[in-house]
Amino acid sequence: MAHTTSHAAPFLSRAGILVLFLAAQMLALTAGAAPYLGPEDEPIRLNANVTVTGSDVRLGDLFSGHPDHEEKVVAAAPAPGQRMVLDTDWLTNLARTYGIEWHPADAYDRAIVYRSGRTVTPSEILAAFKDDLVTKGMPANTGLAPGAPLPTLTVPSEANPPFSVREAFFDPTTKNFSAVAEFTGPEGQSQFLQVRGTGFNTVTVPVLKSDVTRPQVITPDMIVSAEIPDGTLKHDIIVDAENLIGKSPITFLRAGQPVHDTEIARLNLVDVPVLRNDMNREDIIGENNVTWLTVDANTLPPDAVTTAPYLIGKSPRHIVAGGTPIRRGDVIAAQQEIMAVASRDLPLGEAFRSGDVDWVPVGEDSIGAGVIVSEADITGRVTTRPIRAGQPIRAIDVTRPTVIPKDKLVTMIYATPIMTLTVRGKALEDGAAAQTIRVANANSNKMVLAEVVDADTVRVVSQQSAMR
Known part of the structure; x- marks a missing residue:
């Protein structure tokens, strides 16, 4: 019994090891077939x-x-x-x-x-052809005109150089040329572009690197050299870069194009005061509203404002745009005026009393036509129509109260340095105190102009004959 036991234990141990080994192999195979999620199962x-x-x-x-x-x-x-x-x-x-x-x-x-790719332009291809042909004896002042438009190539970005020149040839007698550009194709294979054309004599002229507008001043770093056919060189094309430096376009210059004398001028630059922002007629210009703009003096109107103090304290006559030169007629003195405004609703025929009128300060140009601006023009008056509170009061809205009604009999007084005459008369129209009205002599019916003195008396201001 002990013998059996002693032999069974080693046998089971080896079998267990075998089972474990096979299980490990199966696990390894299973693990190898499982989807990979990435480092650390991400x-x-x-x-x-x-x-x-x-x-x-x-x-x-x-x-x-x-x-x-x-x-x-x-x-x-x-x-x-x-x-x-x-x-x-x-x-x-x-x-x-x-x-x-x-x-x-x-x-x-x-x-x-x-x-990723790199673009090769037709001008780059022709420049490479020319460089190669010049090394082979072609005159440097020769330009190349291809017989057909060249394509723009896009080559792999890793291609270095992007293309090379092969089989370049120039015939000095006929001025014909031919050349081949070798470049890398999409699959890495070599591709070829064969070009034929004609050479022509060129002249070198200065051109601008980028578009330039007025009032930019041309500086040396804005200029490059370019070749143009000598047959296109006109008498007014600038051929010396020194004649460009320090000048400005009269209107607009396009990059890479020859510049004509008539397209540029030397500017007389001046600084003029301008508004920082748009302002309208209700605004008053202060120092913080003004900045400076450099312009060509030749473009300024003759009445342009050139000093900032001229603007300070004034108001625009109309909307004035910020950043533009200002003409003297664009601004006016910002004088403050006061105008009469009803402080309460006033009915028809209402006599003005203390507190019925507010005097509101406004700009001189903001006062409407006929609006009362003097207290003397409203004292002792009555309204000729209803006036709402807050409404400006105009001269036609008020009148003096009637002292002498039409058709009333009055005493007419005519005074001279040596005598005073009185006679009865009849008012031909309503009259307010101190108002001149027409009055008829009760005896002769002659009409006279007289100033209202009080409710019963007028003072004659016209000719004496009317008293007879």
């Missing part, structure tokens, strides 16, 4: 915007966190400078193929792949 992430160099798109370009297969080529890259879109279905199939644990968030998940 979720795989889609790279939605990808920039590649070269002709291939690799798995690692599209997904982050998958180092095992990141160099696997999964698609051809687009042409240099172009993009392509990999949609949700394509990406899902790719992830399934390589056992990537990635699922789209929605139907709009996609990856946009851009292949």
Whole structure:
């Protein structure tokens, strides 16, 4: 019994070891088939915007966190400078193929792949042709005119140089040329552009690097040299850069174009005061409203304001734009005036009393026509119509109260240094105190002009004959 036991224990131990070994192998195989989630089981992430160099798109370009297969080529890259879109279905199939644990968030998940490229312009191609031909004996003052328009090339950004010149030839007798540009194609293969054309004599002229407008002043760093056909050189085209420096366009100069004498002028620059912002007629210009603008004196109107003190304390006659020169007629003295405004509702025929009128300060130009601005024009008056509170009071809104009504019999007084005459008369119209009215002599019916003295008396102011 003991013998059996002593032999059974080693046997079971070896069997257990074998079982454990097989289980470990199965576990290892199972683990190898499980989807890879990335370092430390981080979720795989889609790279939605990808920039590649070269002709291939690799798995690692599209997904982050998958180092095992990141160099696997999964698609051809687009042409240099172009993009392509990999949609949700394509990406899902790719992830399934390589056992990537990635699922789209929605139907709009996609990856946009851009292949970087470098643009080669026709002028760069011709410049390279010329450099090569000049080394082979072509005169340096020769320009090249291709027989057909040259394309703009886009080559891989990794191509260095972007292109090279081959088989360049120039015939000095006919001035014909030919050359081949060799550049790298989308798949890395060599491609060729053959160009034929004619050479022409050129002259070198200064041109501007970028567009220039008035009143910019041209400086040396704004100028480069350019070649133009000598047949197009006109007598007024500037050929010496010194004749450009320090001058400004009369209107506008385009970059890269020859400049004519009539297109530039030397400016007489002056500083003039201008408003910082737009201002209107209700505003009064203060020192903080004024800044300075440098302009060409030749463009200023003769009545332009050139000193800031002239503006201070004045108001615009109309809206004056900020940042523009100001003419003297654009501003006026901002004199303050007062105008009569009803402080309460006043009915028709109401006599004005203390407190019925507010005197409101306003700009001189803000007073309406006929508005009363003097207290003397309202004292002792009555209203000729209802006036609402807050409404400006005009001269036609008030009148003196009637002292002598029309048709009333009055005493007419005519006084001279040596005598005084009185006679009865009849008022031909209503009259207020101190008002001149027409009065008829009761005896002769002759009409006379007389000033109202009181309710019963008038003083004759016209000719004496009316008293007889």
